[in-house]
Amino acid sequence: MTQRKGPTGEPGAGSTGEAQTPPRPPRARRPTIGDVAALAQVSKATVSFVVNDRPGVSPQARRRVRAAMDDLGWQPNAGARALSTRRWQTLGLVIRRPPELLSTDPFFPQFVAGIETGLAPLGYALVLQVVPDAESERRAYERLAGDGRVDGVFLTDLRVDDPRPTLVTELDIPALIVGPPQEGSGVPSIGVDDGSGIRQAVRHLRSLGHRRIGHVCGAEGYVHTESRRIAWSEALAEAGLPDLPPAKADFTGASGAQATHRLLDRDDPPTAIVYANDLMAIAGITAATSRGLRVPEDLSVVGFDDIPLADCISPPLTTARQDVPAWGHAAARTLVALTEGKDFQPVELPPVQFIVRASTAPPPA
Amino acid sequence: MTQRKGPTGEPGAGSTGEAQTPPRPPRARRPTIGDVAALAQVSKATVSFVVNDRPGVSPQARRRVRAAMDDLGWQPNAGARALSTRRWQTLGLVIRRPPELLSTDPFFPQFVAGIETGLAPLGYALVLQVVPDAESERRAYERLAGDGRVDGVFLTDLRVDDPRPTLVTELDIPALIVGPPQEGSGVPSIGVDDGSGIRQAVRHLRSLGHRRIGHVCGAEGYVHTESRRIAWSEALAEAGLPDLPPAKADFTGASGAQATHRLLDRDDPPTAIVYANDLMAIAGITAATSRGLRVPEDLSVVGFDDIPLADCISPPLTTARQDVPAWGHAAARTLVALTEGKDFQPVELPPVQFIVRASTAPPPA
DNA sequence: CGGGCTTATCAAACCGGTTTAGTATGAGAC
DNA sequence: GTCTCATACTAAACCGGTTTGATAAGCCCG
Numbered sequence: 001m002t003q004r005k006g007p008t009g010e011p012g013a014g015s016t017g018e019a020q021t022p023p024r025p026p027r028a029r030r031p032t033i034g035d036v037a038a039l040a041q042v043s044k045a046t047v048s049f050v051v052n053d054r055p056g057v058s059p060q061a062r063r064r065v066r067a068a069m070d071d072l073g074w075q076p077n078a079g080a081r082a083l084s085t086r087r088w089q090t091l092g093l094v095i096r097r098p099p100e101l102l103s104t105d106p107f108f109p110q111f112v113a114g115i116e117t118g119l120a121p122l123g124y125a126l127v128l129q130v131v132p133d134a135e136s137e138r139r140a141y142e143r144l145a146g147d148g149r150v151d152g153v154f155l156t157d158l159r160v161d162d163p164r165p166t167l168v169t170e171l172d173i174p175a176l177i178v179g180p181p182q183e184g185s186g187v188p189s190i191g192v193d194d195g196s197g198i199r200q201a202v203r204h205l206r207s208l209g210h211r212r213i214g215h216v217c218g219a220e221g222y223v224h225t226e227s228r229r230i231a232w233s234e235a236l237a238e239a240g241l242p243d244l245p246p247a248k249a250d251f252t253g254a255s256g257a258q259a260t261h262r263l264l265d266r267d268d269p270p271t272a273i274v275y276a277n278d279l280m281a282i283a284g285i286t287a288a289t290s291r292g293l294r295v296p297e298d299l300s301v302v303g304f305d306d307i308p309l310a311d312c313i314s315p316p317l318t319t320a321r322q323d324v325p326a327w328g329h330a331a332a333r334t335l336v337a338l339t340e341g342k343d344f345q346p347v348e349l350p351p352v353q354f355i356v357r358a359s360t361a362p363p364p365a
Numbered sequence: 366m367t368q369r370k371g372p373t374g375e376p377g378a379g380s381t382g383e384a385q386t387p388p389r390p391p392r393a394r395r396p397t398i399g400d401v402a403a404l405a406q407v408s409k410a411t412v413s414f415v416v417n418d419r420p421g422v423s424p425q426a427r428r429r430v431r432a433a434m435d436d437l438g439w440q441p442n443a444g445a446r447a448l449s450t451r452r453w454q455t456l457g458l459v460i461r462r463p464p465e466l467l468s469t470d471p472f473f474p475q476f477v478a479g480i481e482t483g484l485a486p487l488g489y490a491l492v493l494q495v496v497p498d499a500e501s502e503r504r505a506y507e508r509l510a511g512d513g514r515v516d517g518v519f520l521t522d523l524r525v526d527d528p529r530p531t532l533v534t535e536l537d538i539p540a541l542i543v544g545p546p547q548e549g550s551g552v553p554s555i556g557v558d559d560g561s562g563i564r565q566a567v568r569h570l571r572s573l574g575h576r577r578i579g580h581v582c583g584a585e586g587y588v589h590t591e592s593r594r595i596a597w598s599e600a601l602a603e604a605g606l607p608d609l610p611p612a613k614a615d616f617t618g619a620s621g622a623q624a625t626h627r628l629l630d631r632d633d634p635p636t637a638i639v640y641a642n643d644l645m646a647i648a649g650i651t652a653a654t655s656r657g658l659r660v661p662e663d664l665s666v667v668g669f670d671d672i673p674l675a676d677c678i679s680p681p682l683t684t685a686r687q688d689v690p691a692w693g694h695a696a697a698r699t700l701v702a703l704t705e706g707k708d709f710q711p712v713e714l715p716p717v718q719f720i721v722r723a724s725t726a727p728p729p730a
Numbered sequence: 731c732g733g734g735c736t737t738a739t740c741a742a743a744c745c746g747g748t749t750t751a752g753t754a755t756g757a758g759a760c
Numbered sequence: 761g762t763c764t765c766a767t768a769c770t771a772a773a774c775c776g777g778t779t780t781g782a783t784a785a786g787c788c789c790g
Contacts, residue, residue: 027537032746043770048748058768075511079447080746083775102478103471104673110468116495128493130481146440172392253677283677308469312618312648397776408740413778423738445776448745
C-alpha cells in the first residue's frame with residue numbers, strides 16, 4: 001500500500017522526521033514532430049505527410065522519417081492533432097442508471113465491449129460517463145458536445161418522451177440512438193426488434209398449450225419496457241388468448257418476486273409468465289417455488305437476456321438472447337461513419353434468438 | 366431504423382431514383398475565446414483569467430466577460446486547453462476480459478460508476494478500453510500514454526507477474542493499481558483485503574461446526590484468485606482444520622459446477638464450500654441439488670461479491686460484499702491526485718462485509 | 731508634482747500538430 | 761538552351777486555448 005520512491009533512498013532523511021520526500025523525477029518531455037523532423041533532416045510538414053500516408057514524399061525521405069520516428073519512439077500528440085483536424089477520434093457514451101440496477105444489467109458491459117471491437121481498429125477511443133439522474137445526464141451531454149471532447153455520442157436506454165434526441169440536435173453533435181427508432185426525432189437509430197423475442201416466447205408457450213400467459217414488466221418509462229409489454233399484449237391477441245393485466249416491476253429481483261406473487265394471487269392465475277428480464281424471472285421462480293408451485297410443472301417461466309446464470313440455475317431458464325456485442329460493434333461503426341459526414345446506412349443485426357431450456361413445459365392438466 | 370432528414374422533404378427527388386440527398390447543413394462553428402473577448406471588449410488573456418478564476422480582473426470586466434460567455438454559450442475547447450496545459454483531465458481504464466466473463470462480473474460496472482462519482486465533480490472524464498488479450502492490452506496502454514490522451518491509468522485485474530507495473534513505469538505515466546499492493550513495483554495501489562471476506566466465511570462455518578471446508582478457486586493467474594485461495598488455506602490452518610486441495614475453476618458457472626462435483630466426489634467430501642465468486646456458488650448449489658443434496662442441510666455454500674441475484678435465489682446466498690463504488694470513487698480521487706503531482710496517500714476503504722443468509726447451516730450429524 | 735507601487739490590461743509567444751501556398755529541382759519537349 | 765511541368769520539399773499560418781512580459785493607469789505619499 002506504500003509507494004516505493006525508486007532505488008535512491010535518502011538514508012539521512014528518515015531519522016529527521018521531516019517529510020523529506022525525494023523529489024519525484026519530472027516526467028520526461030515526450031518528443032514532438034519537430035524532434036523527428038530535425039533528426040530526419042526534413043520539415044515538420046514532411047513528417048506529417050509520412051504519418052498520414054500522403055503522396056509527395058520520396059522513398060528516401062520516407063525511410064529517414066520512419067527511422068527517426070522509431071528512434072525517438074514518437075507518437076503524434078492526440079490533442080494537437082485534434083486541434084488542427086477538429087476530429088477527436090473519440091465517441092461518448094453516457095449511461096444513466098440507478099445504482100441498484102448497474103451491476104445487474106448484462107447489457108452494458110457487453111455493449112461497451114462490442115463498441116470497442118468496432119472502435120479499436122479505427123483508432124477511436126470511447127469516453128464513458130455514468131450519471132445518476134436526468135439533470136446530470138443533460139449536463140454530461142452538454143459538456144461532451146460543448147468542449148469538443150467527442151465527435152459523436154450514443155443515446156442508450158431511451159425513455160418515452162426522452163429529451164435527448166432534441167438535445168443532441170440542439171447541441172449539433174452527431175448522435176446515434178441505440179434501440180428502436182424514434183420517428184420524427186431526426187436522430188438515426190440502430191437496434192434489434194426485441195419484441196420478437198417476446199412474440200416467440202408467447203408462441204412457444206401457446207404451442208405447449210398455455211392459455212393464460214402473464215407478463216412482468218420492466219421499469220416504467222423505458223421504451224424497451226414498453227416495446228416488450230406491447231409485444232406481449234399483441235402476441236396474446238394474435239394467438240387469440242385472453243388479455244391479462246401486465247404486472248408492473250422495475251427489472252430488479254425483488255420487484256420481480258413481488259409482481260409474481262401478485263399474478264399468482266389472482267383468481268385466474270397465469271400458467272406461464274414472460275418476464276422482461278432474466279433477473280426478475282429467476283426471482284420469480286424462487287417466489288413461485290416458495291408458494292409450493294413447481295417450475296415448470298405448475299408454472300412456466302420465460303426470461304429475457306440470457307445472462308450467464310440462466311443455465312446454472314434449476315431449472316435452466318428458457319429465455320431470449322440478443323447478440324449485444326455485435327450490436328455494439330455495428331453501433332460504433334455507424335456512429336463513426338456519421339461523424340465523418342457519411343450518410344446514415346441502416347444496419348442489419350442478428351435477430352433475437354429464443355432459447356428453450358427447462359423452465360417451460362405444458363401447463364398442468 | 367431510417368433517418369428523417371428534417372422537415373424539408375424534396376418531393377421531386379424521390380421519383381428520379383437519384384441519390385439526391387439534401388446536403389446536411391454543416392455543423393455550426395462553435396464560438397472561440399476570441400469571439401468572447403471581442404464581444405466583451407477585452408483580450409483573450411482576460412477571458413482566460415476569468416474562466417480560470419485568477420486575480421487581476423476588474424469586477425466590471427469580469428461581468429462583461431461572463432455576460433459574453435453566456436450570450437455565446439461558449440465553453441473552452443478541451444483540446445486547445447489540453448495542448449497548452451499538458452493536462453488532459455482524462456483518466457484511462459483498460460479492461461482485459463475474456464468475453465464470456467464480461468457480463469458476469471459485477472465488479473466492472475460498479476467500479477466504473479464509482480470512478481465517475483469521483484471524477485465528475487473534478488471535471489475529469491474517463492476513457493475506457495476493453496481488450497481481449499495481453500498484446501492488445503499492452504498496445505492500449507502504449508497508445509493512451511504515448512499520444513497523451515490521458516493523464517493517468519488504472520491497472521485492474523492484476524495477474525501474478527503482471528507486466529503492467531513495469532510497463533507504466535517505462536511509459537512514464539501516472540498509474541494506480543486497483544487491488545492488493547505489488548511490493549517493489551513502484552506503482553501505488555488501492556484495494557481492500559478481500560481475503561478478510563474469506564477468513565470470515567471460514568470462521569463462520571467453523572463456528573457452525575463444519576470441519577471439512579472446501580474452496581472453489583477463481584481463474585488461474587489473477588492475484589485476487591490467489592489471495593482468496595491463500596486466505597482460505599490460512600484460515601483453515603488457523604482454525605485447526607484439515608487441509609483440502611482447492612478445486613480449480615475460472616469464475617464461470619459451468620466451471621463452478623464441475624469443481625463442485627469434483628469436491629463432492631471425494632471420499633471425504635466437504636460439508637461446506639467457499640466459492641471465489643457468487644456465480645460459481647449459485648451454479649454449485651444447483652450442482653449439489655442435482656445430486657440429491659439439500660443446501661444448506663447437507664451442504665453449506667458461501668459465495669463472494671453479493672450480486673443482486675444472491676438473495677433472489679433459493680436458498681438466499683451467504684456471501685461477502687465489498688463496497689465497490691466507494692472503491693472506485695477513492696481510486697479516482699487518488700489517481701487524480703497522483704497526476705497532479707501530489708504524493709501518494711494511502712486511503713482507508715470500508716472493509717469487506719460478510720453477509721449471512723440461508724445457504725449456510727450446521728453440518729449434517 | 732514627481733517617484734514608487736499596485737492593479738488592470740493586452741500583445742505576443744507558445745503548446746504540437748495539419749495544411750496551404752510557394753519554392754527549388756530535375757526531367758522531358760522543342 | 762530555354763520553357764514547361766511534375767515532383768519533392770518547406771516556411772508559415774492556423775487550430776483555440778494559456779501564460780508571460782510589458783505597458784498603462786490609478787493611488788498614495790512626501
